[in-house]
Amino acid sequence: MRNLAPVTDAICKTTDSAGAPRAHESAAKHVSGKAFYVDDIIEPRGTLYAAVGYADIARGHIRTLDLSGVRSSEGVVGVLELDDIPGITDVGPVFPGDPLLSADEIRYAGQPVFAVAAQTELQARQAVKRAVIDCESRAPLLDVEKALNEKQFVRPSHSMRRGDARKAITEAPLRLEAQQHVGGQEHFYLEGQVSLAVPAEDGGMLIYSSTQHPSEVQKLVAEVLGIPVNRVTVDMRRMGGGFGGKETQAAPWACLAALLARKTGRAVKLRLPRCDDMPMTGKRHPFFNRYEIGFDLQGRLLGAEITVTGNCGHSPDLSDAIVDRAMFHSDNAYFIPDVAIDGHRCMTNTVSHTAFRGFGGPQGMMIIERAMDDIARAVGRDPLDIRKLNLYGTKGRDLTPYHQQVEHNLLPELIDQLERSSRYRERRAEITAWNAKNRVLKRGLALTPVKFGISFTLQHLNQAGALIHIYTDGSIQLNHGGTEMGQGLHTKVLQIVAETLAVSPDQIEITATRTDKVPNTSPTAASSGTDLNGQAARNAALTLKQRISECVAEQKQVAVEAIRFTSGQVFWSDNESMSFAEAAQLAYLNRVSLSATGYYRTPKIWYDRESAKGRPFFYFANGAAVSEVVIDTLTGEYRVLAVDILHDVGRSLNPAVDRGQIEGGFIQGMGWLTTEELKWNAEGVLISNSPANYKIPAVSDTPAHFRVDLFKRDNEEETVYNSKAVGEPPFMLAISVWSALRDAIASLADYRVSPALDTPATPERVLGAVTETRKQAAEKGAI
Template sequence: MRKLPLNTPTPAHSARGLAGHSVKHESAWKHVSGQARYIDDLPMPEGLLHAAVGHSEQAHARILSMDLSAVREYPGVVAVVTASDVPGDIDIGPVLPGDPVLADGVVEHIGQPIFAVAATSHEAARKAARLARVDYEPLDAVVSVDQALEKELFVRPSQTQLRGEPDKALAEAPNRLSGQQFVGGQEHFYLESQACLVEPTEDGGMFVHTSTQNPTEVQKLVAEVLGLPIHEVHTEVRRMGGGFGGKETQAAAPACIAALLANVTRRPVKYRLSRPDDMVQTGKRHDFFNTYDIGFDDDGLIHGADLMVAGRCGYSPDLSDAIVDRAMFHADNAYYLDQARVTGHRCKTHTVSNTAFRGFGGPQGMMVIEQAMDDIARHLGKDPLDIRKLNLYRPGRDTTHYDQTIEQHVLPELLEKLEASSDYRKRREEIAEFNGSNPVLKRGLALTPVKFGISFTAKHLNQAGALVHIYTDGSIQVNHGGTEMGQGLYVKVAQVVASAFQVDLDRVKVSATRTDKIANTSPTAASSGSDLNGMAALDACEKIMEGMIEFAARHWSTSPDKVSFSDNQVIVGDQVIPWQTFVQTAYLNRIPLWSSGFYATPKIHYDAETGKGHPFLYYSNGAGCSEVVIDTLTGEYRVLRTDILFDVGRSLNPEIDIGQIEGGFVQGMGWLTTEELVYSDEGRLLTTGPATYKIPAVSDCPPDLRVELLPNSPNREATIFHSKAVGEPPLMLGIAVWSALRDAVSSITDYRFSAPLDTPATPERVLGSVNASQAWLAGQKESA
């Protein structure tokens, strides 16, 4: 592959919008004007039916009988299907079995689909689905992580990563602390709920318009459910109204249900979940129960660590094996754990099967070590930032507990820069003065780092394909396996292609992702969309360019090294040929102007049995500094200011990257502060809409939010133009807000006590932490 330089800002006469420049999102004007089309905006095909499901009202039960006569007789109902009507495979588990498309005999969570209805209107389908009479035999239900741990009920075997002799190191350490935490889950709350439109084709197949991050998986599972070869099913994704991981596997079930109904009726079927149904029926971020046992010296340097992370997986494996893996990989976050044991449990509960969510287990794993850092600092009477800096990965202390070496050390420099630019030390003094003179309001400050591994932990997913067409007028069309969910992937890939040929960005168009153009696509996830698809598109461009250069040298009688591309022109020896003229000439001389491209991530491997390997190509790094103020009488709080410094390598599009960082931070802040999933003791989700589940509003954002990209830090790995991933890692910057809340609470005890604060840190929980601190203080006074 030829090495193409990353373009830096150039004079006005050069090609416009190349990689490295800030360019607006390719659909921005459509989003703002309302012209962007989502699944529910597509023109209705003739004979369209609408789908709904009847779902379980029991967390764990055997279905004794099911009377659907009233459902079938409801006005507008055209078809009703159950598990017995599935012509192919009933199980649609994405990796491992356990997910029936419709429940067959036994239900394992409230909200599990047990039959599906097709009707002439959305309202008729939903109303009819409520008329079923189902008799159950209740079975024992486990609904929480601690219950599953007590019963040793797991969806997959537990695993351990071990280095050295942590028990010996813990026993010999001058200081030792232990603690635990509950880390709450999170609803994806994408603006566009799960939706699809399935149309039967003339030859017995299906065409699926779907809102998914994983077109190939939807294609494959629809084919398997219908008993068809995969080539009879095509899926298309133009855009999603948000995904965040919630449409990596969870989009498959609606598509399969709609396909079943379309297969029975031979009519197109749309299935759009209402917000409450979406929240009840689809998986969420795993909530975790974590524990730590840490040994350290009087300076705060960690000598030994025994960490445990246990995720609530729900009733089936889904992606939980890999998610808990990533929680284990990131239980160190940015810190060197010399002698360490990390254990991960995949807890089975009779709740909806939890799934991918931005960060994919990494954020939950990081939480345990970040709590430990704060607790060590309080124990020793030191600033938490100093403890964090002391334990950072650095040369000589740069091998993870799973045996991967950190090859690019940016964190020490990055934290020093943010500490200075955020005025951390000066503000720490000001906060101490403020807290000393305010008995009710207390301020807190925290600066926390992020180290996040980039690559799918399932090795085979680290591949991508692309197709590039140059038309005779010089315009270029690109198709690749990545999906656009608002993150700017399409415009970044277009910039890569424009840079390859050195033409204006407006000459390049990225078309909708389709499985009949690029086969066997990996999901757009793991922060790898630009890395994988950008490289695949560049590979296709270089194949075309190779033919172009050979032709130009032959046609104009010069050597290949005298052929170059610049500013919408092709330079051949002493001649300067306009791009469009050159393309037309190449076409007339029968030179291929299209090619496919492919990329597979190198170097990655991991052995789950030994807990050792090199699962990530590289690490993405950043840090956030947040200041909060709490009311000790009510637990209410505000985030006052957040400073962020993030390393994106050589950014493909700085403004898009900054937007991702801002959005990721706010989403992470919401996960740790306001977004609370509440279940009844029977396993029923009680927070099923915006009235009961609070995502951050504009008013919750820091009024002072400062985001900068770390300059002069190209990726040492051969990623696309040496950029670094930016999709998931910024979410973990929200940890700084949670840590700042703990800091504010700790000020009540003059930073001598580190009160627990489970997440989400709602005002109620903050008040509970305040009360615990005041109780500790009272106990100290009594003992004195």
């Protein structure tokens, strides 16, 4: 990227700029309750409140729909059915398949059928219960293996090939095959799905929405209303969590609110209560994975055939790209000389599953991490040694299954550093000795790595814009296309602009993400928020810096190269300067524009899906974690005792925010793999539908020893200040907990059995694995 400014754009002298552990820009507002979310916005006079009526069967069709009781219910002002929609009725984000309302076919329990607007929220919720929906029910398809066998797909399958995997496996000295089920996950954002639609002039609409993708909400609202996109404005200041659940699935509720607002002529707020949010919105995709591998006597992989199958629910949503991402990461950190990877996208009669932190990558990594442990047990070596043996390495062992070269590979050095700092070898010996003396409690230890590709795999999404205004008092207003969901994106972008202009971050105000300020934005997802929007904001700041520099140089009659921005001052000689505010005023008086847009698109990336070859990722983020657990072999209960993490974030833009993301990502990943269990009954109704029956990690589940260190190495690629993405990669570090549980169970067979352990690894599943391992050990004479 060309540096427009004539002065050095190095790390500046101001405090709290890029590289400093500045507090989150809304931290004080979060803890004091002063932060405004959509539900906190002061409502226009006459605002109505909406609720959604939905089907309680998973498969069938509506025979009759009687809403007379709804219409006559107290406080009801408007009722919306499918025939009332003036524009499109399918809001599928990429491919069709997501009807906003259904008047006939029902494909999952929780499918919206109608919506109602009433004077109060309670009245709206009471009204929907008076609907009479007479359905003819059919047996739902809920089993992903059955769906795979019957070829019930929402999108075509995809394959990646390099070399001759079948031949390599057949000729290998040792072979293994296995399968695993990887459970899904509820997003459990603290703020549920919510939108406020306010009618505007000329048939327009102002939408306040808790969404990761304001531009998509803008487009879909316009399309369901049948109006041009420029008549819809979407405003999003902050979310109370998103994790991917508000990338596509915030849009339907905004569309329903807008349609009701159009119909009634009044503002309408639609906020899903948790009891509706959970059955009506998508989850992390459950996956069914299989492998067949060939390896040598030392445990080095020679060939692999891997199949990843996503349980997509009833429609495509983002499943095509999510299963692609699972395929991209089914190698994780390991070189496979000859490899074949197949990805399937199965249809089942559940809510359509959607984006979730990692976007399929975690589910793909699980199968190869299982293989590493299985190989170790087969050849009698420590699993860490097998992982290190198979890491991507020098030329000839640096090409992924999709033919991207793994450049700047930090993992061998990073793993060695963590191995030493965590005392892995000493602890391994201590745990082995401890297990030999304890019959009931068994400990396990695992070190697992992460290699995660950074970029949207859909190429056109890798772009961003920003808008900066400098006012004559030196204050700055910043707007960019990314959305803040608690992850600290606004804080980092603010620090980047402060760094570029060498001013205090306190001079900068970040405003709500709005589609009338920065158009055609990409979703805040794929860990790319800072990479894209930070660079766009920096480019806007560099443009303004250039203009001010040229103005000052002209007025002071010096070369533009002499201008320096340092610590809130603009210097034109070693001892002559003016404040940044004075420089802004000078530029204004000389008719220099103090408003600029910035734009950025990720370089180097491409992918040819037909040949399954390319460079889909700009770079890889890396990390590794060591987890130690203890299990009770009589009950299956367990605890995570200690976690040591070393994670690669490049040159950290904010170490405090980065550490928070690593810690939070790990704990969320640990919940996915251990306690968070999605359950549907035989009729296809979600029964893990509240905090009472769906268990996310509590504070007490955090390990007593929880150490996080940042790997100190600048990104070799030209990212903003050589930083790296940090949102998604730490999530997969939690695979070490699952691997450590398997390690503890394997100790029951003197590590000669590699136990199967589907996820989430609940105590019931752990106990089942303990029983099966003991059985296999007895058969092998290992006990």
